[in-house]
Amino acid sequence: MKPSRSGRHLALGVTAAALGLTVAFSGGSAVAAPAPTASTASGIVLGVGAEESQRVVSWYSSTGAAQVVQVVPTNRLDHGQFPRTAQEFPATVAANTVNGGFNAHAIIDGLKQRTSYSYRVGSGSSWSPTYTFKTQEFKGDFDFLFYGDPQIGSSGDTAKDGAGWADTLKVSLAANPNAELLVSGGDQVESANTETQWDAFLGSDKLRQYPWAATIGNHDVGGKAYEQHFWTPNTDRSAPFYNGTPDTRSGGDYWFTYKDVLFIDLNSNAYANGADDAHIGYVTDVINKHGAKAKYTVLVYHHSIYSPADHANDGDNQLRRQDFPTAFSNLGVDLVLQGHDHSYSRSYVIKNGKKANPAEQPGATQVAQGPGGVVYVTANSASGSKYYDLTDPDTTKDPNYGADPLNPDNHWANSVENQEHVRTYVKVEVRDDKLVVQDVRSGTCAAPNAAVERGNVSWCGPDEGATQAKPVGSTVDKVVIHPYRSNGHGHDDDHGHGGSHQGDPCWTRQSGQSGSTLTALS
Template sequence: MQTNLRAPRSPFDRLPRRAAIGVAAAAVCAAMALGGLVSAAQAATPSTTTDVILLVGADESQRVVNWYATAPTPQVVQVALSSKVKKGEFPADALTFDAVVAPNTVNGGYNAHATIAGLEENKKYSYRVGGDGAWSPTYDFGTRNFGASNFDFLFFGDPQIGSSGNLAKDQAGWVDTMNVAVGANPNAELLVSGGDQVETANTEAQWDAFLAPTQLRSVPWVATIGNHDVGGKAYEQHLWTPNTDRGPQYYKTNTATESGGDYWFEYRDTLFIDLNSNAYSTSAAGVDADQAHLAYVRSVVGAHGADADHIVLVYHHSIYSPADHANDADNQKRRLDFPTAFSDLGVDLVLQGHDHSYSRSYEIKNGQKANPDEQPGQDEVFQGPGGVIYVTANSASGSKYYDLTDPIVGSSYGPDPLNPDNHWANSVENQEHVRSYIKVSVHDKQLQVEAIRSGTCAAPNAAVELGKVKWCGPDEGASSALPVGSTIDKVVIHTAK
């Protein structure tokens, strides 16, 4: 599939890049080759491709593509400017990127991933995957202005496809949320996961349903591992991540049978760090995983934080949970281990899932409310040094919701003096048993966070349809559900840096 011709260099390859990313991108670019179509006659054993997903790369000039193949033929992703793809035919100068192919340990066949590098800004690209002439359908994605600081990304809590017991209803809610969210925000550049893509780690029918939204082949998914994803290798085989440290200290107990790892990437002026919070007290390395995560964050921030205007952490287990998981033993440990370190490291925003309800914290510094005068639901926050905002996302699919819990008086996670119904850390806590997502708008010295309804009490809403919850709507069902696209909560965070 390769020739000795070198692919044309992107104009952005000549610009100074951050060192670590530059080296990685250069290594991938060196593997690029010009290639035309390969006829089916050349394929000894054509391979069928399924489960294609577009994933985030090491920076805005990269994308990763992941897919499954039925045969161990050489696999590639082929890319061209969309304007050059005519009637499904790719031009002779289309670029091909070799895939890493490995046996699929979950359901047979093979999993493949390839990194597309050297992308140019403000372009529309088409791609397809396969090998030996057996191609997938053609998919499209676009790039935006690499130099601009303003961009939007969307954050989704726990699709957990299969958790309602009705796979079709869970898929319908998930597909509808993606249609609503990306339809309302067509310029969103990343789709960020809160974890728990599926209910059961190695159940491929659930992964197929999770991968059903067409947007997952057009806008890069930023994977996060949840407790329902960790118990098998399907997560790693479906969702390849950049700059990943797969050392045993970042796995829960067993690197051979579980998924894990911590990773980071840079996108425009924002440094994203994603942690496997399933490993917390112990790990496959026999060390305290929380301390290993903090060492990892310190290392990444030390190497790349100075280049970033914003630092965003993502992991699954919400340490300021408002619902069923509020006082879990593992969360109590993370509440002791994480907040001071995150304040010291200049983290701006922490995005979490797991508790299937929405919350937005006050500005938290060193594990305490930073500004005693900050009011519940305040829509503008001026972040001081060390101030961090923690956000928990509700269910994006409607497969499962958890009701808000009452804070325990006298505990370390007791009631808010300004709003005793809420836990002390949280400015806003919300549960309506409707699907939702979170939009984050990144600006120079400012982050805007908005929780938005993507559904109502009507179908598709699996937990409501199946009677898994007893009410639906604001005020524990006392008020009628508000329309799709309406805002649950919105805050402008003026960042300190």
């Protein structure tokens, strides 16, 4: 992404400041304008829209006055200044229940593909700094990045947590500059209404350059800050999706489409008293209405049902393990992205809450989905604020979540479980004929790694610290998922319409260089 001509902008700004003026340009001609007051905007974050041609900008403001997002193709900036013809999108402004100010959001619509845009928020003579994002092709392949639990503040040192989080964003986007979405696993902060933690979470300008698809975690509830910081498209905040008392409710279920993927995001904090059934109903309805246009369906929520660590046998997860898997298989979900357990795991192909093919080997680098097959991924900490160590399967706590016969150290559902006490992120490559899921190290045992720096964990590195930490950018795990295809479409006839998959094909296992390739035979 090319920066604006900041050096020339600075020189002009110095000259204008000496005259008590700002300089605006229209058609190449400079015009005098009143000197701006200090920007009232803070916490600016770029979010996903309902589709590729939309983005959402959310921010906090000290004023409730009318505000806009001003947007222009970057190549139309003149010495960093917005032309008078820049398009403006009006903001919705509401009283902020957290800090007494206001929160605002505006939907940027009608974006064109393969274009760099610059934007700022404010009104009149008071504007935020200028930020830039770019769109890419609106069809075809793309990559997105998934981040687990930054949970800023959970180490006991907000600044160190923020440094680790900012470094993961920097490292991951330097390695993947054309990534098109940043997807959240939830728990942006430790304490829902602590704005210093939100400030640290939102400190990196990467969150103003790439769209953030927010997910609400259990540490994001208990107040309104989450939804005041993030406006999400197509959101249902009905009671079953929006738990808590009226003063502290936040979240909801939402969905959006991006190219060939239907993303559905659930507030998994709501799970009891029929909420899981309500989530399934929501997913069913969205897939029935929009799934036919998508090649893949990706679900995102916070609480990992196939947790490998401390939360493996939590009572709420035991309930979700009963409620979700068969429904997700019947609905033709392809990939489920989760957080909460601050460790990495990748499941076997799971169908109806069971391993789809008993012959699939641990760590297989290629798997075939088969009808009803779903892969579940749990992300490790992206900030280094908190790690949970892997736990041994314990059937005394949950008789249905025992050991993997092929790898008794792991829970039966998981092909890979990993914890090294280093920061990681998950890269997902969306291709016409496959999904590629890769867990990548974004840090080492060295700072910034708050949990290690503060001695919150006693070891660091592979094999519980017995092996030296691998370099930044190295791969923890990688798998190619070959989707089920039928009749030339992305899914079989029932896939995406709530029907059950009867008459499944047989499975055969072909040995590969690393692990196994599972191939469905019709």
